Structure formats: structure tokens, C-alpha cells
Amino acid sequence: MNLPLLNSVTAFLWTEADLLDHAEYDAWLDLWTPDGLYIVPIDPNAHDFANTLNYAHDDADMRSKRVTRLQSGHSVSTLPAARTVRGVSRIRILDQAADGKVTVRGAQDLRDFRKDVYHQHTADITWTLVPHGDGWRIERKVIRLINSLDTLSTLGYIL
Amino acid sequence: MNAPTSPDLLKRPLADLVREDRVHTSLYTDPALFEAEMDRIFKNTWVWVAHESEIPQPGHYKTHWVGREPVIVVRDRNQAFRVLLNRCRHRAATLCEHKKGKAASFVCPYHGWAYALDGSLRGVPHPESYADTLNKAELPLVSLRVESYAGMIFATFKDDIEPLADFLGPAKKWMDLFMKQGAGYPIKVPGEHRFRFPGNWKIQLENTTDAYHFPLVHKSFLGSVDPQTERMLDFVGGPGYVEDLGNGHSVMVMIPELVDLEANLDDPIPERFEELAQQLRAEGHDEQQVRRIVRAVGGSGFNLNLFPNVACSMAFFRVLQPVSVKETEIHHAVITMDGGPDVANQARLRLHEHFQGPMGFGTPDDSEAWERVQKGSQAGEDLWIMLNRGLPGERVTPDGKVSDVSAETGMRAAYQQWLKLMTA
Numbered sequence: 001m002n003l004p005l006l007n008s009v010t011a012f013l014w015t016e017a018d019l020l021d022h023a024e025y026d027a028w029l030d031l032w033t034p035d036g037l038y039i040v041p042i043d044p045n046a047h048d049f050a051n052t053l054n055y056a057h058d059d060a061d062m063r064s065k066r067v068t069r070l071q072s073g074h075s076v077s078t079l080p081a082a083r084t085v086r087g088v089s090r091i092r093i094l095d096q097a098a099d100g101k102v103t104v105r106g107a108q109d110l111r112d113f114r115k116d117v118y119h120q121h122t123a124d125i126t127w128t129l130v131p132h133g134d135g136w137r138i139e140r141k142v143i144r145l146i147n148s149l150d151t152l153s154t155l156g157y158i159l
Numbered sequence: 160m161n162a163p164t165s166p167d168l169l170k171r172p173l174a175d176l177v178r179e180d181r182v183h184t185s186l187y188t189d190p191a192l193f194e195a196e197m198d199r200i201f202k203n204t205w206v207w208v209a210h211e212s213e214i215p216q217p218g219h220y221k222t223h224w225v226g227r228e229p230v231i232v233v234r235d236r237n238q239a240f241r242v243l244l245n246r247c248r249h250r251a252a253t254l255c256e257h258k259k260g261k262a263a264s265f266v267c268p269y270h271g272w273a274y275a276l277d278g279s280l281r282g283v284p285h286p287e288s289y290a291d292t293l294n295k296a297e298l299p300l301v302s303l304r305v306e307s308y309a310g311m312i313f314a315t316f317k318d319d320i321e322p323l324a325d326f327l328g329p330a331k332k333w334m335d336l337f338m339k340q341g342a343g344y345p346i347k348v349p350g351e352h353r354f355r356f357p358g359n360w361k362i363q364l365e366n367t368t369d370a371y372h373f374p375l376v377h378k379s380f381l382g383s384v385d386p387q388t389e390r391m392l393d394f395v396g397g398p399g400y401v402e403d404l405g406n407g408h409s410v411m412v413m414i415p416e417l418v419d420l421e422a423n424l425d426d427p428i429p430e431r432f433e434e435l436a437q438q439l440r441a442e443g444h445d446e447q448q449v450r451r452i453v454r455a456v457g458g459s460g461f462n463l464n465l466f467p468n469v470a471c472s473m474a475f476f477r478v479l480q481p482v483s484v485k486e487t488e489i490h491h492a493v494i495t496m497d498g499g500p501d502v503a504n505q506a507r508l509r510l511h512e513h514f515q516g517p518m519g520f521g522t523p524d525d526s527e528a529w530e531r532v533q534k535g536s537q538a539g540e541d542l543w544i545m546l547n548r549g550l551p552g553e554r555v556t557p558d559g560k561v562s563d564v565s566a567e568t569g570m571r572a573a574y575q576q577w578l579k580l581m582t583a
Contacts, residue, residue, distance in 0.1 A: 042350055050508075051501060051508070055352065062513070069383060151488055153355065154522075155518050
């Protein structure tokens with residue numbers, strides 16, 4: 001087991017999680033490669049996301065629009081904003097290619113609290129990371145919520 | 160916490176609760192009224208259960224509800240649509256727990272009773288213990304009457320109801336227009352978003368023909384589209400209209416030039432679809448077909464509300480599923496062209512993802528408004544939901560009544576049908 005790699009990847013993923021829980025969305029946008037895709041599937045067995053309906057299938061333009069909307073103050077479902085705390089764990093390096101690209105899978109347990117209600121969103125997440133200086137950039141993030149085939153509640157933040 | 164259901168309120172005749180220009184708040188909050196609705200409306204009218212593309216071949220099924228009763232919607236071996244209660248005739252176990260699938264038969268997991276796709280009971284393991292007292296012909300899965308129009312499948316518990324075509328009436332021609340989103344290909348529903356909001360189902364029913372909220376609630380969505388699209392969606396105060404089509408149905412026309420997607424195909428292609436049009440030309444489609452496909456991707460310029468539980472809404476089907484007096488489940492089913500160009504269907508999927516669903520830029524804000532309606536409904540002793548917008552300018556048409564695009568004509572239509580069924 002390559003512990004330095006695991007450490008480096010884990011530190012990066014924890015940074016991503018921390019940025020999102022603190023709504024530091026502009027910094028989060030900078031973590032991505034320009035051609036990166038942020039995907040939240042409906043069907044956990046889907047792989048051809050472009051030709052399937054998802055909850056989200058965001059290229060750079062859509063990620064940026066999503067952040068703009070969350071910061072706009074015009075979306076009534078985000079006023080007040082939900083507070084979120086997420087745990088990211090069970091990190092496992094699935095693959096490292098010769099060019100350094102890493103496929104990593106982890107578990108995310110997120111609680112949000114808004115107005116007077118808690119919500120829970122538990123997901124299995126697979127990231128594709130490419131080396132960037134001493135760190136990483138996200139090329140793909142696929143968030144498979146364990147209740148994705150059932151009814152969700154509003155997600156007025158970024159998973 | 161709930162609105163008071165004082166003895167006085169319960170004794171009020173239902174006709175007192177629905178007036179020409181307003182309805183009583185108890186329609187959103189009274190659990191007794193909700194129970195009555197599940198019986199007097201959902202067991203006594205045509206209820207949408209599926210689009211035919213969801214069960215494309217014999218053996219394909221989906222599970223849904225009519226009212227709160229779970230049903231299996233299946234295409235049988237003879238291509239007929241069946242709607243069967245999802246309940247074994249032995250000791251009541253559900254036969255199907257998947258949302259959709261394909262089966263040769265329905266076998267109960269508890270004791271193995273097996274039913275054919277038409278619901279008939281075919282096999283009972285170890286029948287000897289019944290001797291000759293079990294008549295399989297008497298124990299099929301309970302089936303509902305089923306009819307369809309324009310690919311939309313409806314079921315009813317009411318055996319002597321008028322034919323679906325009569326119930327739909329003038330709504331049929333709007334359904335035909337809506338299905339032009341196939342651009343000549345069959346319409347296909349490849350997926351849907353599901354979510355719940357803590358509010359009464361009729362709050363969402365009203366919203367389908369509510370233009371009034373669009374500029375404000377969907378401000379953040381409008382901020383994310385190009386200026387030409389934003390202008391197109393600025394329809395309040397414009398030339399559109401809302402029409403009461405009878406039987407609780409209504410249509411809200413927001414963009415009159417997109418009512419018939421095949422009319423005036425030579426009009427300029429919207430800027431946001433220029434790249435798609437180029438890709439379609441490069442794939443070899445002739446210019447007219449390029450334009451038909453682009454029109455299909457953009458969707459129809461109207462919302463058609465079919466009482467009580469389904470709408471053909473611009474570019475998708477919206478399905479209402481009452482859960483309780485203050486909780487409702489909603490499905491937003493995306494529409495694509497079966498066999499159509501991938502690049503066009505991808506554009507459709509991305510457009511649906513942009514607005515609809517719990518991560519869309521539109522739906523969550525709608526849901527928030529509806530949740531707040533339910534919350535606000537807890538306040539006050541004897542207050543009313545005002546539905547008088549557009550009454551002064553309302554006039555009669557061959558199909559019903561019409562008023563300006565932001566009128567509440569559609570809501571008034573729905574509640575008149577509500578009252579008719581609740582007092583039948």
C-alpha cells in the first residue's frame with residue numbers, strides 16, 4: 001500500500017470537503033480541470049452518464065452557474081442557506097495510471113440542517129484526480145447517493 | 160399545530176369550501192378532507208399511471224399508485240396494458256418491490272402463488288391442502304379499467320366511468336400538440352427525478368398553470384440562461400393565456416409561437432440551439448428535420464394540466480402522488496426521441512437537469528414556496544386561498560373559459576372538478 005499517495009489524496013479530498021462545508025465555492029471551482037465533470041447519477045448502475053438522466057451532470061460552465069446561483073441571493077430555497085457538515089472516509093485508491101492519474105473511492109456522510117429539519121445524504125463517491133504540482137485536480141467526481149433511485153429532498157448546496 | 164378542525168368546520172357543507180374565486184384553507188390542512196379525496200377523487204376518476212414507453216415490450220412493468228393503492232402497470236403478452244393491485248390474493252403480500260423491471264409472471268415471495276401478466280392466478284404450490292375448495296379463477300390480481308391516449312396510460316377503479324377520450328375532451332388536441340416533441344420519432348421516457356415536499360398535493364396542482372410566480376421564484380434560473388432565452392421566458396403580461404378545458408383540465412400557453420412545434424419551421428433558430436443545429440446538419444439531417452429536432456429539444460410553449468395527477472409541462476411530464484394531507488411526492492419524467500440523434504437527446508437531458516429535480520435551478524425554489532404555503536396555512540381560524548386573479552377579463556370560448564396568462568383560471572377549473580367529485 002502506497003501510504004504517501006493515500007495521505008496526499010486524502011488530504012486533498014478533505015480539503016475539498018472543508019471548502020464545500022464552508023461554502024468556499026470559488027476555491028472549489030479552482031480544484032477542477034477545465035474539462036472536468038461533476039456527476040450525480042440517478043441510476044447507481046449507469047455508466048454512460050452523457051446519455052442518461054442524472055440529478056447533475058456539470059461541465060465547467062454548469063459548475064460555475066451552480067455556484068453563481070448559490071451565491072446570488074435570488075434562490076429562495078437557499079435563504080437561509082443550509083449548514084452542512086460532511087465526513088469523507090473509507091478512502092481507497094482503486095488505480096494509479098502511469099501518467100499519475102488516480103481513481104479513488106470513498107464514503108461521504110453529509111448532514112444538513114435548515115430551518116428546523118435535519119437531512120442526511122449518504123453517498124459512495126468515485127473521484128478521478130490528475131496530478132497538479134504537489135497536489136491534485138479533479139477530472140471527474142461521481143456521487144452515488146444510496147437513495148438515488150428514491151425521493152430526494154432539495155440539495156441547496158454542493159455535494 | 161394543525162389548523163383547528165373544529166366541529167363547526169367539519170359540519171360545513173363542502174360546497175361552502177369552494178367558491179367561484181377562492182377555496183378554504185382546510186383543503187390544504189384537513190386530514191379528514193384528504194381521506195375523503197383519496198376515496199371520492201382518486202377512486203372515482205381516471206388517474207395517470209404510466210407513459211407507454213416505460214413498458215415497451217410484453218413483460219415490462221412499473222409500479223405506481225392509484226390514490227394510495229400500490230399497483231403494477233404491465234404490458235401483457237398480447238400487448239395490452241394492465242393495471243393490477245400489487246397485492247397477493249392469498250395473504251396480501253406485495254408482489255413487486257422494484258420500481259420497474261421485466262417479468263414472465265408475478266410470483267409472490269411469501270408462499271409462491273404465481274400470476275400471469277394479465278393477473279390471472281396460475282399456480283398455487285402444494286394445492287392438496289385446499290382439496291377442491293380453491294377456485295383459482297376467483298382469485299386473480301384485482302385489475303383496474305385501463306385506457307390510453309397519445310401514449311399516456313390511465314386507470315380507474317370506477318367501472319362505469321365515461322371513456323377516457325370523453326373525460327379528456329378538449330385536452331386531447333393539446334396532448335397531440337405536446338407529443339410533437341418526438342420530431343417524428345416515438346416519444347420515450349428514459350428516466351425521471353423524484354422528490355417530496357412537505358405540502359398538500361393541490362398546492363403543486365395549482366402551480367402547473369401559475370405563470371405569476373415565474374419571474375420571482377425562478378429568478379436564479381433566469382440568471383443562468385442566455386438573454387434571448389430569458390426574454391422568451393418573460394411571458395407574464397404577454398400574449399399567452401390560460402384556458403379552462405373542462406373536467407378540471409386546463410392549459411397555460413406561455414409562448415404562443417411554440418404551441419405547434421411544426422408551424423413556421425423557417426423562423427430563425429434560437430441562438431442557444433445554433434451549435435446543436437450545426438451538429439445535426441453535419442450528421443446529414445435535412446434542414447426541415449434539423450429544425451423539427453431543434454424545436455423538439457426546446458419543448459412546447461405550454462403547460463397542460465390533466466386533473467387530478469399529471470401534467471404535460473413544456474418539456475416533461477409531471478406526476479403528482481399524494482402521500483398525506485401535508486406531504487406529496489412528485490416525479491418529473493424527461494422526454495426524449497426514441498432513436499433520435501444522440502446529440503439532440505443529450506441536449507434534452509442536460510436541459511432537464513438544469514431546471515428540474517432536487518439539484519435543478521428551478522424545482523427547489525418551487526418546492527420552497529409550496530412548503531411555505533403549507534406552513535402559512537397553519538395560521539388563521541377561517542381564512543381563504545384567493546383564486547380571483549384574472550376573473551375580470553375572463554371570457555367564454557368553445558372549449559371553456561380563457562383569461563390572461565397569469566390568471567388563476569386553471570386553479571378555478573381544478574377546484575370546480577374537485578367539488579363535483581367530492582359531492583357526487
